[in-house]
Amino acid sequence: MKISRIVAASALLVATPAISDEVEDDRAKARENFQQADADSNRKLTRAEFRNFIDANADDDIGRAAMVRRFGAYEKAFERLDANNDGEINAQELAAAGRK
Numbered sequence: 001m002k003i004s005r006i007v008a009a010s011a012l013l014v015a016t017p018a019i020s021d022e023v024e025d026d027r028a029k030a031r032e033n034f035q036q037a038d039a040d041s042n043r044k045l046t047r048a049e050f051r052n053f054i055d056a057n058a059d060d061d062i063g064r065a066a067m068v069r070r071f072g073a074y075e076k077a078f079e080r081l082d083a084n085n086d087g088e089i090n091a092q093e094l095a096a097a098g099r100k
């Protein structure tokens, strides 16, 4: 168990820089988009704010945002991300989804 975890960690370390840079880049952009979409700056996205967030991410070609936009699946994506069902998406809920 422990060994396989070390092997996995090593595999991450030797991953090509181009790919990890890209991921890091996307994360930074997504963070920026989150802040811009969060109109009232309460660090949570309502459905309307989330829509803007997805559109901005789609423009930047981040994750599955373009697909969500193409299919108009905002509501579905929102429901899936809103883990605690409070009707808003916070940074933790987003991060948890990003790890899946």
Ligand SMILES: [Ca+2]
Binding pocket: 038, 039, 040, 041, 042, 043, 044, 045, 046, 049
């Ligand atoms: Ca907000």
Ligand SMILES: [Ca+2]
Binding pocket: 081, 082, 083, 084, 085, 086, 087, 088, 089, 090, 093
């Ligand atoms: Ca929530």
